Amino acid sequence: MPSGELAVLEWAGYEIPEMWADFGKDYPDANVMFNFGASDPDIYGKVLAGSSEDIIHLYTPFLNFYVEEGLIEPLDVSRLKNWDKVPQGFKDACTIDGEVYCVPWDWGYSSILYRTDKIPEGVDSWAALFDSKYAGHISMWDDGPSAVSVGSYIKGYDEQNLTDDQLEEIKQMWIDQRDKNLFYWVDEPALEEAISSGDIWAAYGWNGAFYRLLQAGVPVAYADPTEGRNSWIGQYAISSKSDNYDLALAFLDEKLGQETATHLLVDYAYGHPVPEYFSVVEDPLLIQALSLDDPGILERTNFTVPISSADRDRFTEMWAQVKAAP
Amino acid sequence: MQDRRSPFFATYYLIILFVLYFPLGILFLFSINDGVIFAFPLKGLTLHWYQDMFGNTELLQAARSSLLVAVASSVAATALGTTAAIALLRFQFKGKTPFVALALVPLLVPYIILGAALLILFAGLQVERSLWTVMIAHTIVSLPYALLVIMARMVGFDKHLEEAAADLGSTYGYTLRRVILPLIAPAILAAWLVAFTVSFDEFILASFLIGRRPTLPVYLLSQMRFANRFPQVVAMTVVVMLASLSLVLLAQWLQRKGTVSTQVAPAGQIARLPGFEDISFQVEGVGKSSE
Amino acid sequence: MLKNRSIASSLLLPSAAWLFLFFILPMIGMVIFSFRPDMRGGPFKLGWLPSITHYQNIFTGDIYLPLLWLSVRVAFSVALFATLLAFPLAYFLVFHAGKRSSLYLTLAILPFWTSFLLRIIAWKTILGSNGLINNLLIYLGLVNEPVRILLYSRLAVVVTLVYVWLPFVALPIYASLLRINPSLLEAAAILGASPWRSFFRVTLPLSLPGVIAGFFMVFIPTVGEYITPILVGGTRGSLYGNIIELYFGDGVNWPLGAALSVVMLVGVLIMALLVSRLVDFRRLVS
Numbered sequence: 001m002p003s004g005e006l007a008v009l010e011w012a013g014y015e016i017p018e019m020w021a022d023f024g025k026d027y028p029d030a031n032v033m034f035n036f037g038a039s040d041p042d043i044y045g046k047v048l049a050g051s052s053e054d055i056i057h058l059y060t061p062f063l064n065f066y067v068e069e070g071l072i073e074p075l076d077v078s079r080l081k082n083w084d085k086v087p088q089g090f091k092d093a094c095t096i097d098g099e100v101y102c103v104p105w106d107w108g109y110s111s112i113l114y115r116t117d118k119i120p121e122g123v124d125s126w127a128a129l130f131d132s133k134y135a136g137h138i139s140m141w142d143d144g145p146s147a148v149s150v151g152s153y154i155k156g157y158d159e160q161n162l163t164d165d166q167l168e169e170i171k172q173m174w175i176d177q178r179d180k181n182l183f184y185w186v187d188e189p190a191l192e193e194a195i196s197s198g199d200i201w202a203a204y205g206w207n208g209a210f211y212r213l214l215q216a217g218v219p220v221a222y223a224d225p226t227e228g229r230n231s232w233i234g235q236y237a238i239s240s241k242s243d244n245y246d247l248a249l250a251f252l253d254e255k256l257g258q259e260t261a262t263h264l265l266v267d268y269a270y271g272h273p274v275p276e277y278f279s280v281v282e283d284p285l286l287i288q289a290l291s292l293d294d295p296g297i298l299e300r301t302n303f304t305v306p307i308s309s310a311d312r313d314r315f316t317e318m319w320a321q322v323k324a325a326p
Numbered sequence: 327m328q329d330r331r332s333p334f335f336a337t338y339y340l341i342i343l344f345v346l347y348f349p350l351g352i353l354f355l356f357s358i359n360d361g362v363i364f365a366f367p368l369k370g371l372t373l374h375w376y377q378d379m380f381g382n383t384e385l386l387q388a389a390r391s392s393l394l395v396a397v398a399s400s401v402a403a404t405a406l407g408t409t410a411a412i413a414l415l416r417f418q419f420k421g422k423t424p425f426v427a428l429a430l431v432p433l434l435v436p437y438i439i440l441g442a443a444l445l446i447l448f449a450g451l452q453v454e455r456s457l458w459t460v461m462i463a464h465t466i467v468s469l470p471y472a473l474l475v476i477m478a479r480m481v482g483f484d485k486h487l488e489e490a491a492a493d494l495g496s497t498y499g500y501t502l503r504r505v506i507l508p509l510i511a512p513a514i515l516a517a518w519l520v521a522f523t524v525s526f527d528e529f530i531l532a533s534f535l536i537g538r539r540p541t542l543p544v545y546l547l548s549q550m551r552f553a554n555r556f557p558q559v560v561a562m563t564v565v566v567m568l569a570s571l572s573l574v575l576l577a578q579w580l581q582r583k584g585t586v587s588t589q590v591a592p593a594g595q596i597a598r599l600p601g602f603e604d605i606s607f608q609v610e611g612v613g614k615s616s617e
Numbered sequence: 618m619l620k621n622r623s624i625a626s627s628l629l630l631p632s633a634a635w636l637f638l639f640f641i642l643p644m645i646g647m648v649i650f651s652f653r654p655d656m657r658g659g660p661f662k663l664g665w666l667p668s669i670t671h672y673q674n675i676f677t678g679d680i681y682l683p684l685l686w687l688s689v690r691v692a693f694s695v696a697l698f699a700t701l702l703a704f705p706l707a708y709f710l711v712f713h714a715g716k717r718s719s720l721y722l723t724l725a726i727l728p729f730w731t732s733f734l735l736r737i738i739a740w741k742t743i744l745g746s747n748g749l750i751n752n753l754l755i756y757l758g759l760v761n762e763p764v765r766i767l768l769y770s771r772l773a774v775v776v777t778l779v780y781v782w783l784p785f786v787a788l789p790i791y792a793s794l795l796r797i798n799p800s801l802l803e804a805a806a807i808l809g810a811s812p813w814r815s816f817f818r819v820t821l822p823l824s825l826p827g828v829i830a831g832f833f834m835v836f837i838p839t840v841g842e843y844i845t846p847i848l849v850g851g852t853r854g855s856l857y858g859n860i861i862e863l864y865f866g867d868g869v870n871w872p873l874g875a876a877l878s879v880v881m882l883v884g885v886l887i888m889a890l891l892v893s894r895l896v897d898f899r900r901l902v903s
Contacts, residue, residue, distance in 0.1 A: 012384070012548055012549070036540075039866070039867070040867070041866050041867045041868075041869050042866075044869065045869065048659045048660065049449050049454075049455075049659070049660055049661075050452065050454075050661075051454075065869075069657075069658070069659060136765060142847075143867070144867070144868075178852040178853065179852075181851075181852045182769050182851060182852075183769040183850070183851040183852060184851075184852060186847055189556055197745065197746075197747045198747070199745065199746055199747070216361075309657075312869070313655075313868070313870060316863065316864070316867060316868040316869075316870065317868075319863070320680075320860050320863050320864070320868070321680050323852075323855040323859060323860065323863075324680045324681065324683075324684040324855060324860055325680065326683060326687075335705060335708065335709035335712075335713045336709065336713065338705050338706065338709060339706060339709045339710075339714075339721065339725075342702070342706050342725065342783070343724060343725060345780070346725065346728045346780075346783070346784060347728060348743070349736050349739035349740050349743065350728060350731060350736070350739070352739040352742055352743070353731070353735055353736075353739045356739075402635075405631070406631050406632040406635055407632070409628040409629070409631055409632060410628070410629055410631075410632040410633075412628055413625045413628035413629040414629075416619055417619050417620070417621065417624070417625035417628070418619070418620050418625075419622065419625050425629070425633065428636055428640075428641075429632065429636060431640075432640060433833075433834075433837065434837055434885055434886060434889050435644075435837075435882065435885075436837060436838055436840055436841025436842075436858065436881070436882075436885070437838065437841065438841045438843060438858050438861055438862060438878070439647070439841060439861075439878040439881065439882055440640075440643070442647060442861070442865050442871070442874060442875065442878055443643035443644050443646060443647040443875075443878070444639065444643045445865070445871075446643065446646050446647055446650050446660070446871065446875065447639075447642060447643040447646045449660035449661065450646060450660065450661065452661065462639050463639070465635065465639075466635070466636070466639050466640050469632065469635070469636070473632075498619075498621065498624055523729065523730065526730070527729075527730070527731075527732055527733055529733070529734065529844065530843075530844070534865070542732070543732055543733075543734055546732060546734055546735065547734060559735075560735060563731055563732045563735045566730070566731060566732070567727075567730060567731040570727065570730035570731075571727060571730075574723050574727060574730075
């Protein structure tokens with residue numbers, strides 16, 4: 001039985017044993033250490049600067065960078081016993097040029113989170129974030145690529161192939177939106193507080209916030225827009241610097257295990273890629289928050305696509321210009 | 327100074343004090359709020375956040391890291407500032423003005439620029455980021471304050487004491503240890519205090535330069551993502567505030583208990599530092615004995 | 618003045634070395650890095666061809682420079698208001714607080730020891746549309762609806778920064794006022810000057826170095842400020858520092874961030890040079 005040490009470059013909160021429960025059970029002799037990064041670019045920066053962890057927890061927007069710079073290894077999926085349980089959409093999010101580079105794990109939606117009492121007519125489109133009816137009560141996430149995604153959904157553009165003119169249009173949309181937007185949220189507690197207090201009526205939000213607001217008794221709903229929700233996916237990859245490929249691969253495999261899934265779903269209200277485990281969720285609010293009662297939801301969802309580093313630079317510059325515009 | 331009691335100024339002071347402490351009062355209320363979302367009205371009173379906080383090893387670790395960095399950088403800045411001040415004010419050599427200008431220039435550099443520059447430097451030298459890299463940055467930004475505080479104090483001193491010691495045959499090392507340092511001790515303490523303050527709550531440089539272990543402010547911001555942990559962080563802040571309040575009140579009390587003023591110049595007639603009357607604030611503020 | 622060179626050098630060497638290694642070198646490094654076209658290959662890559670593309674971007678585009686100018690104006694207002702509000706505070710401490718002035722000063726400085734991030738977050742509950750100020754205004758009947766501009770606006774950034782810096786600015790003013798020889802004021806009184814006259818002709822001019830020092834202690838860091846805009850600035854509150862932070866953070870475009878930093882630094886240094894006429898460094902060490 002393989003033993004040894006693994007180092008994981010992780011986000012705060014995922015180091016607790018429950019989050020890798022299956023691995024802990026099946027490989028009791030292995031020693032897992034955690035180092036932390038605060039955000040995608042922070043983690044990326046650390047790895048780029050030579051940080052030597054075996055496993056990296058990244059998110060789809062950055063996958064391309066790691067692959068381009070040769071920072072992660074392709075995975076031998078034939079050795080992953082849980083791989084076939086993963087739906088195709090999730091597999092695609094980890095595949096670049098035919099090679100699989102990561103295992104999907106935590107995921108959730110991004111959609112419009114809104115107050116049902118302030119917006120009784122409901123929300124059915126991303127355009128709600130630009131609606132003058134809600135001026136001063138809208139909040140967008142402070143993230144350029146997401147802003148580009150939303151703009152592309154509304155305009156019907158292909159995110160991965162935006163021309164300069166199309167990007168310019170999206171930029172202007174967001175510049176004009178600033179007067180209706182109250183603030184760009186950076187972290188969920190601030191967003192939840194603002195929705196709870198009624199300052200914000202409609203926001204770009206994740207289902208974790210939805211769940212917590214439901215639990216707090218705030219009248220909110222989570223939109224199912226005609227353009228489709230967005231979904232973000234967290235992924236685990238193996239560093240090209242790792243000497244411990246086999247053990248690391250096992251760790252990734254076990255992330256898809258049932259006990260881990262249960263904790264992720266129930267404790268953190270985030271999705272897990274393996275649908276057959278969803279039945280463990282019993283809390284009706286949680287079912288609502290994860291849209292587990294809506295079987296077709298995944299087909300209607302736009303998964304966050306990997307973008308090239310050139311595009312990421314373009315999108316970031318666009319967002320900087322939106323913020324800097326007079 | 328004059329003891330006129332003017333209601334306007336006293337009122338003004340109280341208003342300012344109220345405005346300064348009010349948000350702290352709010353923070354305290356939330357640390358005992360039985361709920362996770364930070365908004366009024368409160369949900370009920372509880373102390374369990376404090377309990378949780380003491381069990382939260384990461385949080386305690388972050389506090390410890392901040393403390394370590396603050397102590398290390400303040401000691402370094404004070405040591406560097408003291409040695410430089412002594413060299414500048416008691417020795418003759420060329421290049422004093424450029425050196426002082428250089429030592430003070432960090433005051434003009436916004437932290438974000440310095441943080442970025444050090445990030446680039448360490449990345450280029452392949453030095454891994456860590457609490458040490460933060461400590462280095464903090465020392466740079468504290469050094470100007472330390473230097474100014476100590477220089478201000480030393481200018482006020484009669485050099486004859488040192489010269490007398492030399493005449494009596496002591497080596498410079500001895501003079502340094504037994505004459506100069508004790509005389510400027512209050513300034514050293516003041517400089518250390520300023521440097522410690524600058525470092526402990528510093529966020530920008532820390533966020534650019536930490537490695538695996540965050541300092542408290544950086545940890546705090548990262549915890550804002552996890553709503554269910556946030557109240558513990560607020561509880562920690564309240565604890566820090568109470569701890570510093572007690573420390574400072576203790577220091578005040580000790581001072582009143584009769585530390586002798588070690589000033590050589592008569593009180594109230596502090597020697598002027600030409601062109602620099604502005605600095606040296608901490609000297610009077612911390613070491614001042616009753617007039 | 619002693620002339621022993623070797624002692625002088627050994628005393629000066631530690632700080633000189635530290636400053637050289639950890640200040641001069643990084644600054645030079647940043648300037649060099651600003652000529653790197655992109656981040657491909659990671660931070661360590663050598664052998665890249667220098668290019669002025671970032672500087673071209675900054676100076677020919679009409680985005681970054683206006684934002685820098687805006688940030689300077691915001692920093693100026695913050696410094697101005699903080700100084701104006703701190704002056705009476707320092708004045709009270711020196712002239713009216715008597716024996717307890719040190720204690721009162723400490724009490725005023727103490728909030729500085731709490732996390733500035735959390736103080737700002739607490740401040741948000743005061744400024745928000747459901748917050749205490751608005752509740753008070755509505756209760757008093759002064760407004761019918763919450764005043765929304767108090768939070769998530771440039772005004773909020775200024776107010777919050779003034780609040781954060783206020784105690785700190787009071788310190789150099791306090792020191793300056795403390796140095797004023799009381800006999801000067803007594804003399805002025807004896808010669809028949811009214812308290813106001815005495816203030817304007819004696820106290821204020823003598824306190825000016827402290828006031829100026831305090832002003833710059835706030836002004837300089839605020840030009841590069843980015844945290845407060847993120848927390849309370851809303852969509853219009855972004856400052857130049859936010860853009861720099863964006864490129865060193867999510868943007869992963871360090872060279873552009875470095876170029877923006879160099880431009881800001883040069884601007885600040887020029888301003889400081891102009892002001893340094895008021896404070897003569899040479900007199901400090903003669």
